[in-house]
Amino acid sequence: EIVLTQSPGTLSLSPGERATLSCRASQSVSSNYLAWYQQKPGQAPRLLIYGASSRATGIPDRFTGSGSGTDFTLTISRLEPEDFAVYYCQQYGSSPRTFGPGTKVDIK
Amino acid sequence: QVQLQQSGPGLVKPSQTLSLNCAISGDSVSSTSAAWNWIRQSPSRGLEWLGRTYYRSNWYNDYAASVKSRITINPDTSKNQFSLQLKFVTPEDTAVYYCARGGFCTGGSCYSLFLFDYWGQGTLVTVSS
Numbered sequence: 001e002i003v004l005t006q007s008p009g010t011l012s013l014s015p016g017e018r019a020t021l022s023c024r025a026s027q028s029v030s031s032n033y034l035a036w037y038q039q040k041p042g043q044a045p046r047l048l049i050y051g052a053s054s055r056a057t058g059i060p061d062r063f064t065g066s067g068s069g070t071d072f073t074l075t076i077s078r079l080e081p082e083d084f085a086v087y088y089c090q091q092y093g094s095s096p097r098t099f100g101p102g103t104k105v106d107i108k
Numbered sequence: 109q110v111q112l113q114q115s116g117p118g119l120v121k122p123s124q125t126l127s128l129n130c131a132i133s134g135d136s137v138s139s140t141s142a143a144w145n146w147i148r149q150s151p152s153r154g155l156e157w158l159g160r161t162y163y164r165s166n167w168y169n170d171y172a173a174s175v176k177s178r179i180t181i182n183p184d185t186s187k188n189q190f191s192l193q194l195k196f197v198t199p200e201d202t203a204v205y206y207c208a209r210g211g212f213c214t215g216g217s218c219y220s221l222f223l224f225d226y227w228g229q230g231t232l233v234t235v236s237s
Contacts, residue, residue, distance in 0.1 A: 035223055044206050044227035045155070050219060057214060057225075088155060092222035096172060099155035 002027055002091050004100035012108040019076040021103045023089035028069045030093030036065055036074045037088045039102075045088060049074065079105070110134040112207050112228035120201075120235050126194040130207030130228055137183045137190055138163045143210040143221040146181060146192045149230075150203035160210060161190055162221065197235045204230045 003026040013019055023034065032052040037045035047056045049065035052072055062077040076083055084107050089100040116128035130144070137144055143162035149155050159171035161181045171179050180193045194201060207228040211221035 033220060037224075044208075044230055045224070046227075047223065047225045050223050090155075090222075092220050097157055097222045099157075101154050 001096055002029065002094055002098055004089050004091060004098055006089060006100040006103045008103060010104045010106060012106055013079055014108045015079050015081055017079050019079055019083070019105055021074040021087055021105070023072040023074070023100050025070045025072075025091060029072075029091045032068050033091060033093030034065075034067070034072045035090045035092060037090065038085045039088065040085045076105075110209060110226040112209065112226055114205075114207055114228040114231050116231055118232055118234060120197055120233060121237050122198055122235055123196055126192070126197050126201065126233055126235075128192045128205055128207070128231055128233070129189055130191070131187065131189040133188075135209065137188050138185055140164055141211055141213055141218050144183070144190045145208045145210050145224065147206045147208055147224070148203040149206065152200075153203070157222075158192070160221070199235045202233065202235045204232050206230050
């Protein structure tokens, strides 16, 4: 099973700042099948990025995914008030498909 | 626009069966490019994929090893919905349960059935006597 580790656990930033979130896999993610989801309190997760770097439909271009192999990054170029949430990575290349524990981005 | 509407009880007694339904609008449970999933979320286990049903000339199911002996996911084509049954529940099954569509097509390409692009609203299920 591929274990995903996300860091930091919590990121405290101000609106307008840049956020950099890390997701590290215990072994190489097949075909870079790595996705990112955003979850706000009381809501279901929302797909942001798939294939490590492709934005899902309707996702603003301030969200950028990058990385390959075992190291992946989600960057939010300028935080908007609605971006404060928890972000999860997911690998979907190997069975069982697994999620990371999440990074909370909160307001400083 | 795809919408998934969940229904079912929020309280289940230990050793009994958890049952939830997920009604689909804007797509079909019989779609040959999607799979219909149940995922749960708890503080102790995080996000955990439980299983799916999908149609490819025949109906197929896949289940997570952790629940394989206790879970059933069934499609209902007459109501365009699918269901989750989890038997012999314990307090460790307490979680928010989500239904989700897996797989989508865009720009002429179709993507993994394990990419979840539409989710239900979630149901908090508490296992307690």
